[in-house]
Amino acid sequence: MNSAQFEIQLIASLVAIACAIPGTFLVLRKMAMISDAISHSILPGIVVGFFITQDLNSPWLILLAAFTGVITVALVERIQKTGLVKEDTAIGLVFPALFSIGVIMIAKNANDVHLDVDAVLLGELAFAPFDRLTVAGTDIGPKSLWVIGIILMITISLLIAFFKELKISTFDPGLSASLGFSPLIMHYGLMTVSSVTTVGAFDAVGAILVVALMIAPAASAYLLTTDLKKMLGLAVFFGVFSAITGYWVAHWLDASIAGSITTMLGVLFLFVYLLAPSKGLIAVMYRDKQQRIEVSLLTFLLHLKNHTEERERHVNHLNEHINWQKVKSETVLDLALKNNMIIINNKIVSLTEKGNAFTSQAIDYIITNEDAQIEDMKDDFFLFRG
Amino acid sequence: MNLQEYFSLVFSDYTLRTITLGTAILGAVTGMLGSFAVLRKQSLLGDAISHAALPGIALAFLITGAKDSNTLLIGALVSGLLGTFWIRGIINKTHLKSDTALGLILSLFFGFGMLLLTFIQKQPNANQAGLDKYLFGQAATLVESDVWLMAIITGICVVVMFLFWKEFKLLLFDADYTKTLGFNTKFIDILITTFIVLAIVLGLQTVGVVLMSAMLLAPAAAARQWTNNLSTMVVLAAVFGAFSGVFGTAISASQDNLSTGPVIVLVASVFVIFSFIFSPSRGLLFRQIRFISNRRDLELQKTLSFMYHIAETHDDISHPHTIKILNNFQGFTRKTLQKLVDKNYVTIDGTMWYLTEEGFETAANLYNQNIKKHE
Missing domain, CATH: 1.10.10.10 (Winged helix-like DNA-binding domain superfamily/Winged helix DNA-binding domain)
Known part of the structure; x- marks a missing residue:
């Protein structure tokens, strides 16, 4: 195993952990499809950010794209509040529209932009180690490793700081509101973290894999335990396990790493779905x-x-x-x-x-x-x- | 080419005619079936199915080694149905909620499909290029036989819908009642789901995996705003869908570098926004207007009852008062006062006003529900 291989696995594992944490809460809050919506609708944000910064790993681009994600959530809620359509329809209307805007923006500027819809949607982990971050002339590792590392640190510290609040507002929104934790802040906080994670990870693994890494480990863990901490732990474990085995499967088949990690997640979920002790099929x-x-x-x-x-x-x-x-x-x-x-x-x-x-x-x-x-x-x- | 040229060419140019017809038919059939998906609260099912179809396309290619679009569509259909029924299985048999099941199947199937696609690309088979058009769709690759296939399937779909209209409708609005009447709900359910999957699979080549769900939802969501009648909604959705297809194709053909799928989706979204705002019964604009006019009525009544309380203190109800004393009352404006005069509730004499007999009567019985108002 050479250092590039090690770095790819490290990035994949960090992405898996960073996704599993917000993913667990999304699954518990019945908002899993929101992550799908976010992962698509960040595209226009990424495109605009890319026009401005010309760098896919720039923090400004990440913030701008994450902001588009939060706007999506707000827009979905706004439409839902009018009572004209149900929530799922609102989600289904908003993200394709935003995604289309992104695709058209890329197509119209195809000549002078090094940005490809396929790359955004599918990512290419294999190239991640080649884009290196240098500080004062010394190479300190791949850029995406730093990006996802920092996002993960923020996610973990937020998780530790607000664990109690998150737990209450997830399982009993009424109680948490009456205790004085604003459900709105919790909700948008979680949405912001999910958006930032999605943006930070899409470049390495692609938007679709982000969805898989958020939902699949959490769903598998949900079938195995009823304890939130255990569920978080299991989700993280499943994510990392699939990331590493997925990498080697891709290596063996000479195919997309993102696709093969998702496939491993699928196989893992199938196992749990069939065999989980009390909730399995x-x-x-x-x-x-x-x-x-x-x-x-x-x-x-x-x-x-x-x-x-x-x-x-x-x-x-x-x-x-x-x-x-x-x-x-x-x-x-x-x-x-x-x-x-x-x-x-x-x-x-x-x-x-x-x-x-x-x-x-x-x-x-x-x-x-x-x-x-x-x-x-x-x-x-x-x-x-x- | 500008829009005018497009419309003059659309009947003579083979490619344009094929694409326009194809997208129009596609829009119509997805609009029709989308109505059912939206009303059954399965809006995101379309998204999941279209993603789940990808591995089917790749597997069909791996097995047959040929890029015949019909074979690939059969593969997509099988894998789409498999995804749909697995979603059902997850929701029915485990504690996982529907959103998680949808997201799971969507992302896992799609990821597996990507694995297969990248695997195929490494294979020494010159035929493999172009499979990725199913990701974002390429209306330009439509040929006449594709359009025929769409037309035939749409025809079958319409016939089946006519045959099972009553059953579909019943199942849609009251599944339990349908069951007690002795209908085979499972069969109807599978039938309708299969047609939804079929419509989605048909659209993959044109608008692609990612945007297909909007084709299913947007026309139906727009149509829903104009009517409360199922048959009207289905027809309207088909019309909206067809127009989105035609306009989308027209716009994308009139500009360079504009792929058809996203433009169609955006046109459909414009239909939705327009419907949300301008629909007479449910639309936001008219709702706001109704809200304001209700508030005006209420203020009018408040002014009247304020006047009534003043007039009450005098023996003679037509005792005049100055308009000034109304000024510190919130509901009062010159216009409302004029309205009261028009209704013959109040008489104005210079800067003085007094209640008429009729106005006094109305004000006294303002909150009496038993008296019918003639307004």
């Missing part, structure tokens, strides 16, 4: 199935309690009467037997004492409209779950 589907069987079991026990006549309690009758299929009846009967809720004599099913107690308590909960309590009761009664 497989876990959710398993729990759904379990609950279906347990509800059937409860129905079955209630039926038994209601009927004393033997005809109604005959095993074969279940198929006809409750209209279950054979497999399902067997599963339910099996579960009931395993939990000692019923006994079967001569193919006649009867409730045991435990089954009777369970059913009576369940009826109590149902008629007092406290169905939710049944879930807790299951822990007391069930030896085996469905």
